[in-house]
Amino acid sequence: MIxxxxxxxxxxxxxxxxxxSSSIDSNIAEHFGRAPFxxxxxxxxxxxxKYDVLENTSANSHAPGEIPxxxxxxxxxxxxxxxxxxxxxxxxxxxxxxxxxxxxDGVKEALMKFIEELKTKK
Numbered sequence: 228m229i230x231x232x233x234x235x236x237x238x239x240x241x242x243x244x245x246x247x248s249s250s251i252d253s254n255i256a257e258h259f260g261r262a263p264f265x266x267x268x269x270x271x272x273x274x275x276x277k278y279d280v281l282e283n284t285s286a287n288s289h290a291p292g293e294i295p296x297x298x299x300x301x302x303x304x305x306x307x308x309x310x311x312x313x314x315x316x317x318x319x320x321x322x323x324x325x326x327x328x329x330x331x332d333g334v335k336e337a338l339m340k341f342i343e344e345l346k347t348k349k
């Protein structure tokens with residue numbers, strides 16, 4: 228199930244995607260916790276309004292729950308990733324971040340598919 232968040236009459240989302248490089252054109256990192264970067268994308272009414280790059284300074288070593296907590300502090304609604312373990316998934320749920328898995332490789336490709344799926348469910 229895909230959650231849609233609204234602010235007034237606008238659909239707004241803040242999505243984090245673990246990435247192999249600091250570009251929206253990069254590949255999705257296979258392991259979200261060891262991803263060198265997170266692409267943070269602001270979506271408003273099914274359009275990308277802006278994106279930022281967040282370096283994962285905990286890529287080599289982090290405590291359980293540290294990355295979900297950090298992403299929650301950035302007001303992330305959704306994590307779009309390839310794989311995630313049950314323990315990590317439970318941390319994201321505790322912080323109110325909905326996790327969506329994708330089998331696509333590219334950040335932009337997965338993001339555009341996600342937006343198209345949202346449009347069909349509105």
